[in-house]
Amino acid sequence: MKNVLLVGAGNLGRRHLQSLKNSRYPIRIFVVEPFDEARSLAKTAFDQTASSQPEKAVSFHRALDDIDQKIDIVIDATPATGRLDVFKRALGLGAKDLVLEKVAFNSINDIDQAVALIEQNAACAWVNCPRRLNPFYIQLRRVLEKETIDRFEIVGENFGMACNSIHFIDLFSFLAGRHAYDVTLDEVQSIASSKRSNYIEFFGTATGAFESGPEFKIDCRETQNGVSFDIRIVTPLNEYRIDEINGCVKIIDRNGKYEIRDFRQPYQSELTGPLVDAIIETRQCGLTAFAESMALHRPFINAAYELYASKYEENDMKMVPIT
Numbered sequence: 001m002k003n004v005l006l007v008g009a010g011n012l013g014r015r016h017l018q019s020l021k022n023s024r025y026p027i028r029i030f031v032v033e034p035f036d037e038a039r040s041l042a043k044t045a046f047d048q049t050a051s052s053q054p055e056k057a058v059s060f061h062r063a064l065d066d067i068d069q070k071i072d073i074v075i076d077a078t079p080a081t082g083r084l085d086v087f088k089r090a091l092g093l094g095a096k097d098l099v100l101e102k103v104a105f106n107s108i109n110d111i112d113q114a115v116a117l118i119e120q121n122a123a124c125a126w127v128n129c130p131r132r133l134n135p136f137y138i139q140l141r142r143v144l145e146k147e148t149i150d151r152f153e154i155v156g157e158n159f160g161m162a163c164n165s166i167h168f169i170d171l172f173s174f175l176a177g178r179h180a181y182d183v184t185l186d187e188v189q190s191i192a193s194s195k196r197s198n199y200i201e202f203f204g205t206a207t208g209a210f211e212s213g214p215e216f217k218i219d220c221r222e223t224q225n226g227v228s229f230d231i232r233i234v235t236p237l238n239e240y241r242i243d244e245i246n247g248c249v250k251i252i253d254r255n256g257k258y259e260i261r262d263f264r265q266p267y268q269s270e271l272t273g274p275l276v277d278a279i280i281e282t283r284q285c286g287l288t289a290f291a292e293s294m295a296l297h298r299p300f301i302n303a304a305y306e307l308y309a310s311k312y313e314e315n316d317m318k319m320v321p322i323t
């Protein structure tokens with residue numbers, strides 16, 4: 001029987017836990033969460049989740065020090081700052097397969113250390129950029145293989161550019177099949193406090209390009225409105241305008257003729273169980289593999305740190321407080 005450790009049972013960790021109840025295997029789940037209220041909310045959500053799958057043994061703990069069992073699989077749903085410590089301790093518990101929340105690491109030093117640790121421990125890891133698991137994007141990737149992508153654009157308001165750009169860069173990489181890119185944050189106009197305390201957000205424009213194309217732009221305005229954003233993909237044949245919030249894509253051809261199709265993004269509470277099942281069965285899953293994700297993190301984290309350090313102060317870790 002596999003031992004699965006969930007570290008951090010906050011807003012997202014709770015959803016991971018619900019989904020673990022629907023794993024096809026009778027796994028043992030260890031949940032580590034220091035805050036009583038978060039632990040209690042997670043337990044309630046788990047108890048209330050319906051499942052016809054094998055019973056799970058679940059236990060709740062305040063600290064990683066309380067775990068005295070060998071761990072097989074870790075899901076790390078803590079914030080990015082402090083993740084390297086969780087990562088080291090998870091490897092120390094014997095974990096060979098790790099699923100990390102994005103932003104995986106918010107400093108290049110942490111990325112370097114994590115890459116070395118994965119190799120030393122012969123472990124596998126993935127970063128949770130879950131659009132790669134969405135049948136809509138998997139299908140779109142197949143369609144785009146037959147076209148040349150000229151441009152990606154994300155334009156919107158209040159969508160958390162600093163914390164969420166990695167999601168979009170990951171999506172561009174997935175759709176274009178490219179990993180190496182450059183990005184500039186010269187047109188970021190403001191750095192603001194994030195809704196999460198001790199973290200920051202950017203407003204303005206990030207521009208970049210993958211090696212031998214396509215180019216991309218991520219543009220986020222600060223307004224009094226809610227969160228909104230549109231994803232635009234331009235090819236010589238079509239323009240794809242994706243509205244994730246309303247779950248539809250408008251495909252416009254060169255003559256202006258268009259069709260609209262609906263889709264949905266599965267909830268995290270539907271994804272983690274099947275993901276863990278895939279890891280148990282094959283030691284593979286549809287999320288971004290660690291080395292690839294680190295290659296996608298590096299240019300953005302580097303640019304974000306340079307911007308942050310130019311406005312505030314440098315730090316030895318070269319850490320930018322985004323999560």
Ligand SMILES: NC(=O)c1ccc[n+]([C@@H]2O[C@H](COP(=O)([O-])OP(=O)(O)OC[C@H]3O[C@@H](n4cnc5c(N)ncnc54)[C@H](O)[C@@H]3O)[C@@H](O)[C@H]2O)c1
Nearest residue numbers: 008010011012032033038077078079080101102103128323
């Ligand atoms: N993949 C996605 O689509 C997606 C969506 C939302 C959030 N996230 C990411 O997930 C992470 C968590 O986000 P959230 O919204 O759940 O935050 P949150 O603050 O609600 O939850 C984080 C939890 O981790 C706990 N924690 C912190 N340090 C810990 C430690 N050392 N050991 C055990 N628990 C610890 C905190 O007590 C907290 O309850 C962030 O990095 C965020 O960016 C990813």
